[in-house]
Amino acid sequence: MPVESLWVYLAERPLLWLTVTLAAYLAADRTAARFDYAPLVNPVVLASVLIVICLKLTGTSFPVYFEGAQFVHFLLGPATVALAVPFVENIGQVRRAIVPLVGALVAGSLVAVGSALAIGYALGLPTDILMTLAPKSVTTPIAMGIAERLGGIASLAAVLVITTGVLGAIVLTPLMRIVRVDDERAAGLAAGVCAHGIGTARAFQISSLAGTFAGLGMGLNGVLTAVTVPLLALLLT
Amino acid sequence: MIGALVVLLGCQLAGEIVVRLLGLPLPGPVVGAALLAAWLLWRGIPDFLPPVAHGVLRNLSLLFVPAAVGVVQYGPVLAEYGAALAITLVISIVLALSATAIAFRLLVRLSQRGDD
Numbered sequence: 001m002p003v004e005s006l007w008v009y010l011a012e013r014p015l016l017w018l019t020v021t022l023a024a025y026l027a028a029d030r031t032a033a034r035f036d037y038a039p040l041v042n043p044v045v046l047a048s049v050l051i052v053i054c055l056k057l058t059g060t061s062f063p064v065y066f067e068g069a070q071f072v073h074f075l076l077g078p079a080t081v082a083l084a085v086p087f088v089e090n091i092g093q094v095r096r097a098i099v100p101l102v103g104a105l106v107a108g109s110l111v112a113v114g115s116a117l118a119i120g121y122a123l124g125l126p127t128d129i130l131m132t133l134a135p136k137s138v139t140t141p142i143a144m145g146i147a148e149r150l151g152g153i154a155s156l157a158a159v160l161v162i163t164t165g166v167l168g169a170i171v172l173t174p175l176m177r178i179v180r181v182d183d184e185r186a187a188g189l190a191a192g193v194c195a196h197g198i199g200t201a202r203a204f205q206i207s208s209l210a211g212t213f214a215g216l217g218m219g220l221n222g223v224l225t226a227v228t229v230p231l232l233a234l235l236l237t
Numbered sequence: 238m239i240g241a242l243v244v245l246l247g248c249q250l251a252g253e254i255v256v257r258l259l260g261l262p263l264p265g266p267v268v269g270a271a272l273l274a275a276w277l278l279w280r281g282i283p284d285f286l287p288p289v290a291h292g293v294l295r296n297l298s299l300l301f302v303p304a305a306v307g308v309v310q311y312g313p314v315l316a317e318y319g320a321a322l323a324i325t326l327v328i329s330i331v332l333a334l335s336a337t338a339i340a341f342r343l344l345v346r347l348s349q350r351g352d353d
Contacts, residue, residue, distance in 0.1 A: 022299070025296075047302045048302055048308070051306050052309050069303035072302065073304060077246075077265070078246055081269040081273055082294055084273035084277060085282065086290070087274050099344060100343075100344035111333045111336035112333035119324070120321065133322070139264060142263065162305050162308055166305070181338040181341075183342055185341065189338070190334045190337035193333070195334070198301050201298040215270075
């Protein structure tokens with residue numbers, strides 16, 4: 001059967017799933033743009049759901065999908081480096097807000113870790129899951145490293161990190177309205193400190209200034225969490 | 238564009254090297270971003286860099302899609318602790334976002350009062 005052999009050929013190359021990933025994102029981003037980037041229409045969620053449906057319909061496993069998608073995943077590295085550019089462009093704004101920035105970073109970081117541990121403990125989650133939950137607000141590689149060192153589960157840490165990022169991106173703007181903070185620097189910083197890269201992506205939808213504070217919050221919170229979480233966990237256990 | 242890619246990838250590479258040599262518990266790209274920021278503050282921003290950097294950052298959401306698709310693999314683990322994990326994550330993210338934003342605003346007001 002020519003159709004079957006064509007499918008076998010395509011399913012084995014990265015081309016198909018790379019194209020599907022880009023096409024799904026394009027559709028998701030256009031949809032989000034049509035809704036004026038309303039928080040609930042999150043492009044990461046929309047695109048992922050579209051792709052998951054494609055994978056289910058074609059019976060494709062995640063490792064096969066990732067063969068193609070890894071090219072997109074790889075770009076997270078250079079994109080993180082690129083955060084230096086808006087940071088330097090907005091350096092005046094950053095300098096002027098340096099004290100509030102550092103103070104809010106410490107407050108947000110402690111609340112992110114402390115609340116997760118406290119609520120998880122109250123709900124009866126076992127210790128290894130709690131240790132996996134603790135670094136959920138930082139970027140994936142840091143979170144996985146921390147979770148592993150604390151006796152958590154690294155792969156589950158990645159899932160919790162992504163879920164946290166998506167939740168943060170969705171609730172960010174409505175929540176800022178509820179707590180009556182209309183400063184885009186504050187919103188951006190909160191997104192980066194509490195919801196890492198996905199929050200930062202959301203902040204860049206608001207403005208380059210919000211994105212700058214988000215990128216800074218994400219990077220600094222990564223450093224801070226890598227130092228404080230193992231200490232906090234030692235105290236608790 | 239190639240120049241910008243060389244700068245971005247070069248800084249990431251330098252970041253990875255620094256992380257391995259010093260045994261830092263940080264991802265290479267985060268250190269790479271710090272190195273690039275230091276270099277740009279010192280030498281200024283070359284014209285070819287901002288268009289590529291802003292282009293990449295405008296589409297930052299795309300880069301999280303493959304990892305987000307990976308979440309589907311964890312159905313069984315999530316099913317066991319799903320409800321408790323979901324409640325914890327939602328409350329924790331709301332508290333942490335509020336704490337960061339409110340602390341920032343308070344400290345901005347306090348520092349402005351200091352200026353008067």
